[in-house]
Every structure is written in C-alpha cells, then in structure tokens.
Amino acid sequence: MDPAGDPFEILYARGVTDGLPVVPPTRERVAAAVAAAGRPSDALVALVPPNFGRATVEKIAVNAVMAGCRPEYMPVVIAGVEAMCDDAFDLHGVSATTNSAAPLFIVNGPIRTRLEINAGAGVFGPGHRANATIGRALRLIVRNLGGAAAGGITMSTMAHPGYFTYCIAEREEESPWPPLSVRQGFAAGDSTVSVFAGYAPQVVYDHQSHRGEDLLVTLVNSLAVMSHHKSTHHGDTLLVVSPEHAQLLAGDGWDPDRMRVFLWERLRKPVKDLIPGVNGGEGLPARVLAKFPDPSTDETLIAKVREPQNFKFLVAGGTAGRFTAVVAGWTFSKMSRMVTRRIDVH
Amino acid sequence: MSEEFLDPTDSVAVPRRTAPRPASLDGKVITLLDISKAKGDHLLDRIEELLRERHRPKAILRRKKPTFARPAPEDLRALILKETEVLVEGLAD
Numbered sequence A: 001m002d003p004a005g006d007p008f009e010i011l012y013a014r015g016v017t018d019g020l021p022v023v024p025p026t027r028e029r030v031a032a033a034v035a036a037a038g039r040p041s042d043a044l045v046a047l048v049p050p051n052f053g054r055a056t057v058e059k060i061a062v063n064a065v066m067a068g069c070r071p072e073y074m075p076v077v078i079a080g081v082e083a084m085c086d087d088a089f090d091l092h093g094v095s096a097t098t099n100s101a102a103p104l105f106i107v108n109g110p111i112r113t114r115l116e117i118n119a120g121a122g123v124f125g126p127g128h129r130a131n132a133t134i135g136r137a138l139r140l141i142v143r144n145l146g147g148a149a150a151g152g153i154t155m156s157t158m159a160h161p162g163y164f165t166y167c168i169a170e171r172e173e174e175s176p177w178p179p180l181s182v183r184q185g186f187a188a189g190d191s192t193v194s195v196f197a198g199y200a201p202q203v204v205y206d207h208q209s210h211r212g213e214d215l216l217v218t219l220v221n222s223l224a225v226m227s228h229h230k231s232t233h234h235g236d237t238l239l240v241v242s243p244e245h246a247q248l249l250a251g252d253g254w255d256p257d258r259m260r261v262f263l264w265e266r267l268r269k270p271v272k273d274l275i276p277g278v279n280g281g282e283g284l285p286a287r288v289l290a291k292f293p294d295p296s297t298d299e300t301l302i303a304k305v306r307e308p309q310n311f312k313f314l315v316a317g318g319t320a321g322r323f324t325a326v327v328a329g330w331t332f333s334k335m336s337r338m339v340t341r342r343i344d345v346h
Numbered sequence B: 001m002s003e004e005f006l007d008p009t010d011s012v013a014v015p016r017r018t019a020p021r022p023a024s025l026d027g028k029v030i031t032l033l034d035i036s037k038a039k040g041d042h043l044l045d046r047i048e049e050l051l052r053e054r055h056r057p058k059a060i061l062r063r064k065k066p067t068f069a070r071p072a073p074e075d076l077r078a079l080i081l082k083e084t085e086v087l088v089e090g091l092a093d
Helices: A007-013 A027-037 A057-067 A071-084 A091-096 A129-144 A212-223 A243-251 A256-266 B040-054 B074-083
Strands: A044-048 A053-056 A102-108 A167-169 A192-198 A202-205 A237-241 A311-315 A323-327 A339-342 B029-034 B059-064 B086-090
Touching: A027 A057, A027 A071, A044 A071, A053 A057, A057 A071, A057 A129, A071 A102, A071 A129, A071 A192, A071 A339, A091 A102, A102 A129, A129 A167, A202 A212, A212 A243, A212 A256, A212 A323, A237 A243, A256 A311, B029 B040, B029 B074, B040 B059, B040 B086, B059 B074
Parallel strands: A102 A167, A237 A311, B029 B059, B029 B086
Antiparallel strands: A044 A053, A102 A192, A192 A339, A202 A323, A237 A323
C-alpha cells in the first residue's frame, strides 16, 4: 500500500497520535460518538491546560474515536475531561513538570459493569478495551487539546507506561469498605470518575503477614521510599489494595480512616535522619533545616505525607495474590489533588 | 483521503507569537520574574547585576510567582503588562 494514502501514516505524520496507530476519525464515527454523549457537539466541556484548548463534545469525540473508544464510553471520557481540568488537579503542572506523574483515572459505580471496565486480575494491564481506550482518549486530549506533547511542553524526565493509558475501576464487590467515590463525597450508586496524578504502580508483595498490623508495617516501609528515602511533604498518595489484603485488614478491624492515621504516624522521621549529605545527598530543604539549631540530634518528627487525609484507598486486582500497589502522587502536596466527578449517564 | 478525517486539535486556537525583540535595553523598564523555583533569586540577582553593568535601563523591577507549579495569577500578569517593557523569567534548581 502506498504510505501516502494510508490513514495510519497520514495521522501519524500530522503529529496527533501517541505513536501507536489510531482509528481514523471519520465523520461517521465521530457523529456516533457525539450522539452517545447526549450533548450538542459544540457544547464546551472544559479548557484543557496548559494551552487551554477548547474541549467541545465534538473535539472530545474525535480523540475518543482515535483512541478506539466505543461510542458508549463517551460519558466517562467527558467526566474525565471535567475532572482533570478542575483547577485543584493542576493539569498545567502535572503536564509540564520534570517529575513522572500521569493522570490515573479510577471509575466507580454501576457504569463499570455496563462498560466492562476491568477492576479484577491485571487491573493495570492490557486486554480490556474500555480501560485501554478511555485512558488513551484522555491522554490524546491532553496532547491534542492541551498541547502537552512529549519533547515540547511535557518535560517529564522519565515518564512511565501509564502516559499511554492509565485507567482502572474499583472492585467494589470484593471490598469490605465503602467505595472510593463515597469517601470522595458521592452517593452510593453514583457512577464517578476520579483523577489522580500518579507515578507508575509499585507493587508491594506480602504473603506472610497474618495480622493487619504486620501488613501495614510492610506498607509503611514500602511507602517510605517514595521519591527517595528522605523525601517529605508528599501529598495525595494512592494504595490499590488487592482483595486478599483487604480481607486481612478488614478482618482485623482496619478501615481507611484508621489505616491512614497509622501509615501517616509511622512514616514520620526525625530531623536527625533527614540531613542532606548524611546517608545520601538528599534531605530536608535548607529553609526547613534552618528552623532546627542542632539538626544532628533533633528528634522532631517530620511527616513523609503531609496529612493522613492524603492517603486514598481502593480495592482492585485479582482475588488470588497478596499484593498492594502503591501509587505515589505528584510530590508537591499543595499542587495536584485527587478530583472526582459524577458521570452523567444518558 | 486525509480531508475525510476530523481534526483532534483546537484549530480555533491562534498560535502564540513572541513579541518583537527590543533593539536596545537602554531606557527600558525591565521586570525579572522569579517563578519560585529554588535558587531562582540567585540567578536573577546575577542577571540584574549584569544588566546594570552592561546597559542603562530606566528601572529593573522584581516580581515573583506564588508557585512554579501553576501559571502566574491574572492580576500579576496584568501588573507586568502594565508596568514593564521587557520581561525576563527566571528558572533555577
């Protein structure tokens, strides 16, 4: 086939893809996606940072088609756009930083089962069209409407594979606790999408803990190396707990409110262990260190994660296996917060 | 065939252009904008010294963004537009 006439080559050459082939956004396909949105094609959903491109329903539909979405995914994609363009998420900073956090989208509520969004085995992995293409559509929107293309505005030194697509659902049926959406203030039975500026998942293995507290201690020591062993002032931090780990914790009476206080307290370190140049060059910033007259003996505890409320929990993954995924957030706690939006289902 | 595909970008957005470069800095009001990155002030202090050594600006103003992680607030942008002719934005780390 002549590459000049090949839709895949034409679209790649236009610089509007993530490097993988895209579905050609023909008028018919886009029209079907717009119709499924239940809103006029020129309705403005959000301005997408950092360039503040106009995300109309039609522009969202073009990107969703390219990503491979079915038309019925549109309400999730639209709610995802609203969530990531909320000022509290700071998509501007998330897109421009040299750090490596990508928007992770988490779906709750009945729409998960209707659209077959995977919450079970291999939750962060491939093989599920809804997860793969909803996450990809939102990434293409950041690129094509926000202007955050790699090598341009996006300055992430490393990035990670979730920059292609990063979308999961909570396995509410296997969770002993209320779903993330309810803890974020929504009603049980609402379908929602939450967005979180996430690093790549660090999967913590713990098959030997038989008490909830022992497992939490494993998690503390794994969380302690987010960014590096002496970093402080982390903000929102996500723990994706497998069903087996959730059963162990809940069986011993642990719920998210108790767990977040335990983790927060145990993750604090004294000033004397956070001095730059001792046990590694990193450590407290000079302006913080200056508050302590004799840091080398100072026992004042400094928090790794700013507040207990910064810990977010959800249950997902296969029913076999004792694992919890730690997803570190964008380090600057006052910048990007998890944002949740209700999905308007038509 | 390519015309059949709809555009995924915001084609309404006008590409931004940089302002014309001034021929000379003499007699100009220059703003040095610290974006609040660590040691940005060291960089801008040195730039201010060099500007005063090598040119004769009318004034050098120092402004600061509250955080590097977000765009400058609207009122700061308006202030800079109103009071200055040349802007130097300082990054450091």
